[in-house]
Amino acid sequence: MIPAHATPEATAAFASRFVKEDGIATGHYRTSRGLSISSLGLGSYLGDTSDEADRGYEAAVREYIALGGNFIDTSINYRAQRSERSIGRALASAFASGLARRESLVICTKAGYFPFDGNYPRSRRDAEEWVHKNLTGPGIVKSTDIAGGSHSMAPAFLRHQLNWSRANLQLETIDVFYLHNPETWLSDGDTDRARFMQRLHDAFAALEALVEEGAIRYYGMATWDGFRVPPSEEMYMSLEDCVQIAKQIAGEGHHFRFVQAPMNLAMLEAVRFANQRVSARLVPLFDAARQLELCTVASATIYQGKLAGRLPPQIAELFPGFSTDAQRAIQFNRSAPNVNVTLVGMGGAAHAAENMSVSKRPPAPVEITKKLLLKLA
Numbered sequence: 554m555i556p557a558h559a560t561p562e563a564t565a566a567f568a569s570r571f572v573k574e575d576g577i578a579t580g581h582y583r584t585s586r587g588l589s590i591s592s593l594g595l596g597s598y599l600g601d602t603s604d605e606a607d608r609g610y611e612a613a614v615r616e617y618i619a620l621g622g623n624f625i626d627t628s629i630n631y632r633a634q635r636s637e638r639s640i641g642r643a644l645a646s647a648f649a650s651g652l653a654r655r656e657s658l659v660i661c662t663k664a665g666y667f668p669f670d671g672n673y674p675r676s677r678r679d680a681e682e683w684v685h686k687n688l689t690g691p692g693i694v695k696s697t698d699i700a701g702g703s704h705s706m707a708p709a710f711l712r713h714q715l716n717w718s719r720a721n722l723q724l725e726t727i728d729v730f731y732l733h734n735p736e737t738w739l740s741d742g743d744t745d746r747a748r749f750m751q752r753l754h755d756a757f758a759a760l761e762a763l764v765e766e767g768a769i770r771y772y773g774m775a776t777w778d779g780f781r782v783p784p785s786e787e788m789y790m791s792l793e794d795c796v797q798i799a800k801q802i803a804g805e806g807h808h809f810r811f812v813q814a815p816m817n818l819a820m821l822e823a824v825r826f827a828n829q830r831v832s833a834r835l836v837p838l839f840d841a842a843r844q845l846e847l848c849t850v851a852s853a854t855i856y857q858g859k860l861a862g863r864l865p866p867q868i869a870e871l872f873p874g875f876s877t878d879a880q881r882a883i884q885f886n887r888s889a890p891n892v893n894v895t896l897v898g899m900g901g902a903a904h905a906a907e908n909m910s911v912s913k914r915p916p917a918p919v920e921i922t923k924k925l926l927l928k929l930a
């Protein structure tokens with residue numbers, strides 16, 4: 554396994570080399586937790602469980618790094634562990650060939666959903682057998698700690714999954730380890746919110762311990778609905794309450810520092826819907842995260858591919874100089890208020906090259922995205 558983790562010095566040197574030598578715009582990199590992070594991150598959710606898709610991701614990761622990207626997002630369950638394994642192979646070859654140093658890259662993964670192994674089960678029965686053989690049978694997860702038959706955030710399970718992820722990624726330390734869609738519990742698990750908050754507390758305590766042990770650097774919550782629905786909905790989560798839990802466990806120096814939610818031209822809640830209370834004022838999620846000192850990560854930047862080739866001409870006028878709608882959607886997201894990083898799933902080198910060409914231009918002035926947000930209201 555490859556030792557080390559992202560550092561302020563190495564990420565800054567990586568960013569500065571690309572700005573000086575490769576024409577990447579200065580504003581492309583942002584500083585968060587002292588790390589210089591590219592505003593476009595590589596995601597790895599979609600795609601089938603084939604060797605061909607594996608090769609596509611390996612090529613995409615190499616291209617993305619070669620073009621100045623240093624923020625990679627995955628999850629143990631993506632493509633039944635194949636995304637993590639593909640990224641692990643690409644990283645090992647990038648380090649061996651001198652394309653990048655381990656310390657220059659921020660590598661993020663997630664735990665929560667049962668990951669399966671190389672392929673998705675073909676039936677419910679196959680899934681149950683896999684879960685029994687690998688998780689409940691050996692005593693890693695108790696049946697009372699499972700929501701909807703497919704998700705857990707029990708401390709022993711998180712630790713177990715992290716070890717699998719470290720092996721898949723061939724990395725000793727994960728920079729950011731997320732709880733994956735914890736709000737699943739509010740619809741498919743505990744109906745009692747106090748019980749849910751206790752589960753979150755137990756998970757955060759385990760994650761703080763993993764930081765202490767050097768297995769992870771930071772932890773976060775990667776969500777879909779929980780932080781962007783109205784407070785009246787059953788899946789709603791308050792970011793301030795979650796931060797409060799981290800503070801109860803580890804004080805002001807806690808390591809709950811990353812939050813992920815979908816945000817794109819068709820899903821604007823994280824930057825526009827004031828549903829998160831911070832110091833008695835309601836603000837949108839990413840504004841709340843900035844005030845609470847968390848790094849914000851937008852996912853599904855091109856609406857899982859659906860915005861590519863489908864944007865109205867008025868959007869092209871607002872973001873001149875780009876040749877494709879995917880690039881314009883990326884430019885919107887990386888320029889939106891309080892977004893640190895925006896993630897695009899890239900399953901091949903051609904998409905990585907097309908998307909990374911956005912980094913040659915600075916983000917648009919925030920007035921442009923604010924104007925567009927008003928128009929889209």
Ligand SMILES: NC(=O)c1ccc[n+]([C@@H]2O[C@H](COP(=O)([O-])OP(=O)(O)OC[C@H]3O[C@@H](n4cnc5c(N)ncnc54)[C@H](OP(=O)(O)O)[C@@H]3O)[C@@H](O)[C@H]2O)c1
Pocket residue numbers: 595596597598599600626627663733734775776777813815851852853854855856857858859861877879880896897898899900901904905907908
């Ligand atoms: N709850 C969560 O934790 C959560 C939820 C959703 C997403 N995420 C993370 O966020 C990442 C991004 O979201 P996403 O992958 O769901 O959606 P996305 O980034 O909006 O879209 C990815 C899709 O767009 C395609 N694509 C990429 N570049 C393109 C281009 N230039 N032109 C046309 N199509 C292009 C990709 O195809 P190819 O694969 O062929 O390149 C893929 O099918 C995920 O990969 C994942 O890492 C996290």
